[in-house]
Amino acid sequence: MAQSRTRFSIGLHILAWLLLGFQMLFYVPLSWHVSIPAAFWVWQVVVLLMMIALFYTNARIIVPHTIIRKRPGQFVGWLFAALLLIQLVAYVYRLETGLDSKLRALLGDKRHHSRFPDNFIFLISLLVLGLSTSWALLIHWQRSEKLKQQWQQEKTLAELSMLKAQINPHFFFNSLNAIYALTFLDVEDSRKALHTLSRMMRYLLYNSRDEHTTLAKELAFLKDYISLMRIRSNDKLKIYTELPESLPESYVAPMVLLPFVENAFKHGVDALTETEIDIRLNLSAEKLHLLVINSIVHNNHHPHTDEGGIGLTNTCRRLQLLYPDRHSLQTGINAAGDYEVNLLIDLNA
Numbered sequence: 001m002a003q004s005r006t007r008f009s010i011g012l013h014i015l016a017w018l019l020l021g022f023q024m025l026f027y028v029p030l031s032w033h034v035s036i037p038a039a040f041w042v043w044q045v046v047v048l049l050m051m052i053a054l055f056y057t058n059a060r061i062i063v064p065h066t067i068i069r070k071r072p073g074q075f076v077g078w079l080f081a082a083l084l085l086i087q088l089v090a091y092v093y094r095l096e097t098g099l100d101s102k103l104r105a106l107l108g109d110k111r112h113h114s115r116f117p118d119n120f121i122f123l124i125s126l127l128v129l130g131l132s133t134s135w136a137l138l139i140h141w142q143r144s145e146k147l148k149q150q151w152q153q154e155k156t157l158a159e160l161s162m163l164k165a166q167i168n169p170h171f172f173f174n175s176l177n178a179i180y181a182l183t184f185l186d187v188e189d190s191r192k193a194l195h196t197l198s199r200m201m202r203y204l205l206y207n208s209r210d211e212h213t214t215l216a217k218e219l220a221f222l223k224d225y226i227s228l229m230r231i232r233s234n235d236k237l238k239i240y241t242e243l244p245e246s247l248p249e250s251y252v253a254p255m256v257l258l259p260f261v262e263n264a265f266k267h268g269v270d271a272l273t274e275t276e277i278d279i280r281l282n283l284s285a286e287k288l289h290l291l292v293i294n295s296i297v298h299n300n301h302h303p304h305t306d307e308g309g310i311g312l313t314n315t316c317r318r319l320q321l322l323y324p325d326r327h328s329l330q331t332g333i334n335a336a337g338d339y340e341v342n343l344l345i346d347l348n349a
Contacts, residue, residue: 021048039097046093050086051124055132058082063136079129086125090118172201175225178232189231196231200224204255212251215283215347219247222257226279229265237269242280250283250347253322257281259315260292260341268294268339276338286348292341296333319345 024044058078066075175197183190203221223243230239264277275295282289319327326346334340 017048017052020051024048043093043097046089047121047124050089051128054082054086054125055128058129058132059136059139063133064140067133067137068140082129083122083125086121087117090121094118172204175200175228178228182232193228193231196224196228200228211253213254215247215250215252215288218252218254218257219243219281222261222281225258225261233269234271236271236274238274238276240276240278242282244282247283250286250288252288252345252347253318256315256318256322256345257290257343259312260290260343263312263341264292264294264339268297270297273297283347286346288343288345288347290341290343290345293334293338296337296339319343 024047062075062078066072066078179190179193179197182193200221203217203224226239226241233239261279264279268275268277275297276293277295278291278293280289280291316329319329323345326348328342328344330340330342332340
């Protein structure tokens with residue numbers, strides 16, 4: 001892509017100079033219908049070469065060292081010096097070759113050629129300087145924007161890596177606590193839980209490193225987590241799930257759904273009172289919808305503001321970075337008095 005743009009830019013420059021050369025060397029002179037002296041053709045070639053040198057000297061050297069570095073006074077000085085030098089070259093050449101008198105003799109009253117300053121040279125020099133300055137500033141702006149985008153991308157990737165690194169240990173810590181508590185109640189269930197956890201950790205090690213994973217793998221991971229929570233839960237907790245058996249080949253950021261489900265189990269379960277957790281997930285027209293509803297335990301009315309909420313907080317930040325303007329997240333207490341998370345992600349790239 002970069003090579004194609006470079007070739008296109010070079011081709012465009014060559015075409016522009018060919019058009020200017022045709023205008024100066026053929027179109028205008030040949031329209032006079034007279035025999036033009038050789039000194040005129042030589043002069044037109046010299047003017048074309050001076051304009052090319054003026055264009056690239058100004059664009060590549062002068063503008064980067066003056067305007068871009070906030071030195072407008074030096075640029076104005078260069079502007080006057082360049083225009084004066086070109087006028088002096090034109091004056092000396094015309095004087096030495098007698099080109100003005102020869103052209104007046106050929107063209108009669110049709111043309112008037114002043115020796116100093118040369119109006120044609122002055123106007124074309126201003127045009128070339130204006131185009132050159134505009135082109136140099138455009139190139140500088142494009143490079144600055146590209147560097148800014150690269151810097152922003154690197155910053156975003158670094159922040160995402162940090163957030164994901166914080167989420168994974170947070171999940172692992174909570175899961176180990178759950179299995180540890182289970183070992184006092186049922187050894188066989190704790191073994192099943194360890195097997196499930198090992199499968200989940202394999203997913204974390206080999207799939208969560210990438211920027212995206214398949215939605216099917218993320219769903220399997222989510223089901224494993226819910227299964228793990230079912231093993232350690234008592235009869236007081238009712239878990240309702242509505243999860244698809246299979247999903248199309250769509251991609252999602254890894255570990256972006258789990259913290260919302262984990263938050264429900266962490267803050268919506270009580271050993272003494274009956275509580276409910278409802279988890280629903282569906283995909284329609286590349287729109288991923290996750291709904292998580294959990295009962296509010298009386299001693300924890302603000303489940304999203306507690307000290308251990310780093311996973312949920314970081315996930316919200318990851319959503320902002322990964323799906324800007326492509327996701328909707330609503331959290332809070334619903335009309336039934338339960339805590340509700342309503343997440344919608346547009347998976348279309």
